[in-house]
Amino acid sequence: MWLVRPAQPGDLNDILDIAGGQGPRMSSTLPKKQDALSTKIDQSTRSFAGINKPDEPKRFLFVLEDTRTGKVQGVSGIDARAGNGQPFYNYRQDALIHASHELGVSRRVEVLYPSHALTDHTLLCSFAIRPELRGTDAFELLSRARMLFIASHRSLFTDKVVVEIQGVQTQDGEVPFWDSLGRHFFNMDFETADQYSGLLSKTFIAELMPPNPIYVTLLSQAAQDALGQPHSQTQATYELLQREGFRAGCYLDIFDAGPVLEARTDALKSVVTSHPKTLHAASTDDGETCLICGGDGGDFRSTLTPLAESLQDQVKVSPKTWEYLGLSSGNTVRVTPL
Amino acid sequence: MLVIRPLQENDLDALYAMAQGAGKGLTTLPADRALLARKIQHAQETFNQRCAPEAGLYLFALEDTELKRCVGISGIQARVGLDEVFYNYRLSVTVNASRELDVHVRTPTLHLSNDMTGTTEVCSLLLSSSHRGGGTGLLLSRCRFMFLDDFRSHFSEKVFAEMRGVSDSNGQSPLWDALGSKFFDMEFSEADMLSGLGNKSFIAELMPKSPIYLPMLPDAARAVIGRVHENTEPALKMLQAEGFNFNGMVDIFDGGPAVEAFIHSIRTVREGINRHVMIRKKPLVTDVPAEQQVMISNRSFRDFRVTTIPAECIGLDTVSIPADVAEALEVESGDLVRLAPLKDTGRR
Secondary structure, three states: OEEEEEOOHHHHHHHHHHHHOOOOOOOOOOOOOHHHHHHHHHHHHHHHHOOOOOOOOOEEEEEEEEOOOOEEEEEEEEEOOOOOOOOOOEEEEEEEEEEEOOOOEEEEEEEEEEEOOOOOOEEEEEEEEOHHHOOOHHHHHHHHHHHHHHHHOHHHOOOEEEEEOOEOOOOOOOOHHHHHHHHHHHOOOHHHHHHHHOOOOHHHHHOOOOOOOEEHHHOOHHHHHHOOOEOHHHHHHHHHHHHHOOEEEEEEOOOOOOEEEEEEHHHOHHHHHOOEEEEEEOOOOOOEEEEEEEOOHHHOEEEEEEEEEEOOOEEEEOHHHHHHHOOOOOOEEEEEEO | OEEEEEOOHHHHHHHHHHHHHHOOOOOOOOOOHHHHHHHHHHHHHHHOOOOOHHHOEEEEEEEEOOOOEEEEEEEEEOOOOOOOOOOEEEEEEEEEEEOOOOEEEEEEEEEEEOOOOOOEEEEEEEEOHHHOOOOHHHHHHHHHHHHHHHOHHHOOOEEEEEOOEOOOOOOOOHHHHHHHHHHOOOOHHHHHHHHHHHHHHHHHOOOOOOOEEHHHOOHHHHHOOOOEOHHHHHHHHHHHHOOOEEEEEEOOOOOOEEEEEEHHHOHHHHOOEEEEEEEOOOOOOOOOOHHHEEEEEOOOOOOOOEEEEEHHHEOOOEEEEOHHHHHHHOOOOOOEEEEEEOOOOOOO
């Protein structure tokens, strides 16, 4: 059985192990160092409990637990406000028309503008899962449980949700966009920069990037080709988020030019389809597999369950599922189809 | 005798022939009869003070008095960028630094600039191949500094020259290929030609306005920024000897440097002296090396004349010149003339 629940201090080593299996990615919000991760888990715990320190941003970290072994096999997160009180940097892909009436020419010039426009929107982040689980129901549970959490704690989040998708990287680990742009300003390769990025705030690093617009035509061809393109490994994530209602807009990751997906919170599939319902017992284990969640704050749990019956205001699921969710008959849950 | 005088209408044929012979690269004087005729007319209006001082275009002809023909031309534009927009790239540096990351990276950056607006430019130097050598080019170029010296109120305090940048024998410019052509679908030679026809600011308006970070350009393009075409090396050396220095501005098309100097610090200006004319009867050997020649100007705005004489003519208060020289300069005994060494004497 797969269960998504808030991350706890005891999950530290499992999460470190999973994070270590990820390649270098500067925009990742998942620390690979023990201290930083431990701090993040503590902050998440306070966020779930609603006892944040003054001015402390709300950052939620979930884990995917295999209940048979108790091992954590995946991790995902939500930052209630992108940037967490600091500017959140992206490039905005835009165009200028360079035209001359006198010379009878008009030319479209693609430009990347540094932007903070997505700052303070809710950000889905820190997603990492064992490679063998990618594309499975557990993978979908880990990602979409966040949408269910947003649906059941709507007031904590903004009207728009964004998510950064990892950009193109070659098999040797080279990032064409970085090599054509960022590297000139950092004087280091992507992997080295990535190691630093775990130690310093993203803002700090973003501030080393050039503050002026970048002309796309001056980037290497490989970098131009990579603009807005997801890493091949993110295929499943990308498709899942598209089904959820996310679309690529004009924003790109400043380090690898991966796409930033955007959605209106109230139009997310999981939010639209998951109404609060009362939990009742089902007499059978049959039924279509659904995502189900319940519990407030730190008690939030989400899992996969066969849905025996769904009526206007109530659902019937096996009491075995109640156990995982820590709920009992009469409690409120949300259910959404896979 | 070779004499500098204002360019006139009847110089058109000679000028057109020279412009044709110059080929690509001389953007300010394209081989276009109508355009050249307009320039001559503009110059005439300027010398006759029929146009505003800031709109002045001073074009000087080098006349071979035996051939009775113009064999070279040089010019001064009183102010650039007043009726059109004058663009350069300013070569500057962006520093990205982080003590924590141990990063301190200097990134050379080009910023589009109009900083030269309102500044006096020396321009349009062209010398017929038949008359090159023996200091003729120096006379053609440096006579302008004598003019600037005597009529400073018509010009800015600073004067600059744009030097032709690097392009190969096919007229390909590495900077244009890496930068300009990405924004303007055109060969460098064509853009250059359009510039000469007065369309430079139109083209400039199609160029990128945001800073260009040089590491994003290929090495071939970066290597030519601030460098002059090999044919322009002598002209650059001549200006450097006059005290001109690279001012950090480069041409937006080919990356050629601009060099500038304050008029009061130009060598020809600093070393100039005034003397009263005395017509000499004694014969004079005029065929002396350039090192021993001095320029002599009649200090006339409307009928400006400059030629060269041997330095030995200069006395304590006077300069004794043969009658034919006095005639060519349109001066008489007792008139005040100005003299300056033709060549850099090494004095500082």
